Amino acid sequence: MSCFCLENVSYRYDKATVLQGVDLRLEPGEILGLFGHNGAGKTTTIKLILGLMQPVGGSLSVLDGSAGDSQVTRHIGYLPENVMFYPQLTGREILAHFARLKSADLRQVPELLTQVGLDDAMDARVKTYSKGMRQRLGLAQALLGKPKLLMLDEPTVGLDPVATADLYRLLRILRDSGTGIVLCSHVLPGVEPYIDRAAILTDGALRASGNLEALRRQANMPVTLMLEPTGSLSSLENAVRQCNGVTRPVMKSISNRLQVDVRPADKMPLLTALMASGEVADVGIHQPTLEDIYVHFIGSGGLAHRGGVQ
């Protein structure tokens, strides 16, 4: 069973095509990061999976059934981007209300509130909650009924760094118990260790998807080596220049170290030759991060007018 499978899915609002030919799949026990600029089509993708709208092209299955079917929807947890609750009710009352709507076990209510760190505030009115507390309540709502598929739209908005780390830890526990999770965000710093796979959407099309290694291969971005010379910087620079078969690397000296940007395929031949030259005392290797890869695929020109990485 897959959590969802989109094949060649397209969607249009009136005349504007906002998703085109998207192939995307999520398996149980997997965390997928769905990234893209403002207006890329992340929320539209989620709404299609929830069955709130129908694709205009392609096919879509959710939990091996049809999107929108009530038997499917009851196994989906969803945290929308802008979560709103009735302010006069307490966290416990609100969660109990959602539990009834979802036919979830009411005993889950205090358990979930404790799990998201609201144990001391469950009987306070929501109007007294901070933004981060409302976000946690939203997460507890999404976790009602032990969903098989959990979709979170910007779940870290309003959370402080400790609460963000707690959220990611909780997602891992759910993932390990078999829940498929989609994490929709443009907050990339810190998310890298917690996702199994990333999908990058730009202008309604899937530009890249895979785990970090696969994305690095697709992006073919340079790897940065920070080299500490045994002798002088200039003889180390010469040693780099003399490496045969290595496409001319970009070099820059930074406080008595040499920064060398090299194509991934040239990394090992260059390092092997430099080790043999005896010119290198120490080396640091910096691979492109998820943020670097994201910017590579969406294009830095796009960042300026789309709002970019926040």
Ligand SMILES: Nc1ncnc2c1ncn2[C@@H]1O[C@H](COP(=O)(O)OP(=O)(O)OP(=O)(O)O)[C@@H](O)[C@H]1O
């Ligand atoms: N109800 C609507 N009617 C017309 N166009 C819409 C509607 N909702 C969204 N769009 C358009 O569809 C495109 C995709 O929007 P979507 O909300 O899926 O993007 P997103 O990636 O979730 O963006 P953000 O990160 O800003 O939330 C955008 O161009 C948006 O303007």
